[in-house]
Amino acid sequence: MVARLYLDWNATTPLRAEAREAMLAAMDLTGNPSSVHAEGRAAKALMERARGEIATALGAEASDVVFVSGSTEAAAMACAGRGLHCAEVEHEAVSAWCAADLPVDRDGLVTLSNPAGSALQLANSETGVVQKLPAGLAVADLTQGFGKLPFAFDWSGIDIGFVSAHKIGGPKGIGALVIRRGLEIAAQLKGGGQEMGRRAGTENLIGIAGFAAAATAAQRDLAAGRWQEVEEFRNILDSALSGGESGTISVGHKTARLPNTLCLVTPGWKGETQVMQMDLAGFAVSAGSACSSGKVRSSRVLRAMGFDEAEAASAMRISLGIGVQREPLLRFAETWSRARDKVLARMKA
Known part of the structure; x- marks a missing residue:
């Protein structure tokens, strides 16, 4: 297992x-x-x-x-x-x-x-x-x-x-x-x-x-610079999961961010759905602040930044920690990308 x-x-x-x-x-x-x-x-x-x-x-x-x-x-x-x-x-x-x-x-x-x-x-x-x-x-x-x-x-x-x-x-x-x-x-x-x-x-x-x-x-x-390695892994995920034909938006990528945090918006794929799908696949991620968990609503943070309601409801947060390993992260990236592609294919059908 x-x-x-x-x-x-x-x-x-x-x-x-x-x-x-x-x-x-x-x-x-x-x-x-x-x-x-x-x-x-x-x-x-x-x-x-x-x-x-x-x-x-x-x-x-x-x-x-x-x-x-x-x-x-x-x-x-x-x-x-x-x-x-x-x-x-x-x-x-x-x-x-x-x-x-x-x-x-x-x-x-x-x-x-x-x-x-x-x-x-x-x-x-x-x-x-x-x-x-x-x-x-x-x-x-x-x-x-x-x-x-x-x-x-x-x-x-x-x-x-x-x-x-x-x-x-x-x-x-x-x-x-x-x-x-x-x-x-x-x-x-x-x-x-x-x-x-x-x-x-x-x-x-x-x-x-x-x-x-x-x-x-x-x-x-x-x-000791241990967060620098975390940031490198975050950037690998950022490059692999955002942009391109998928339309996934990497929030805040143009400015300074915490070394461990990646917020992705995939319009049409609700954040809580992503969290549930990833949870079933063995990954713990979030649709926003833990203090708002259990409340099905769009992110007020993203709305304040100018994202529309649909975009703000389609956010997922990945936050890494010291000691994270490349292989499990790549497994997550593959799992999440595959699930996203299926959702986008259904939306185009």
């Missing part, structure tokens, strides 16, 4: 061995990090070491990092009640709190006139399109770019950024805000005053330990 091939890394990543090991070790600690006895101090020490490791990976100081449950909570903390503007291509966790009225071009690039009043993603989860984050930007969604693209918060001039552990091989349910020193934000969860009063509630020590281990490993992989 041929092994399944996971090509949905932008939705979530497999848990890294380093993260699993760190989490198992953290499970043996009894104390609450807020307690002053020896057990509490041991838990606190682990948490603060982890905070420092995550800060290093982000190019920030440990005091800048606030632990939260993930990017959705972080986006709410960063954006709620601030009257910010964003583009419709932002993740819904951001656009829910902002006026989504900033212009977007066909390549997915957003035009900003007032960074101080705007939220902007480093990279789009559906298309992989990478944005240039200007100094003075109010909020940056770093979730998809963290660990794949070089970035240093201290040098960026950004006010607030946020990340999520499960996008870099860490556990689900833990993330972080990184806040420019001297900037204060209102706590949405109030109670015990944890996280320097910015986010109350007993910290998820096990998740934090896994997050830190994953962040350190992700930065090591980035520095």
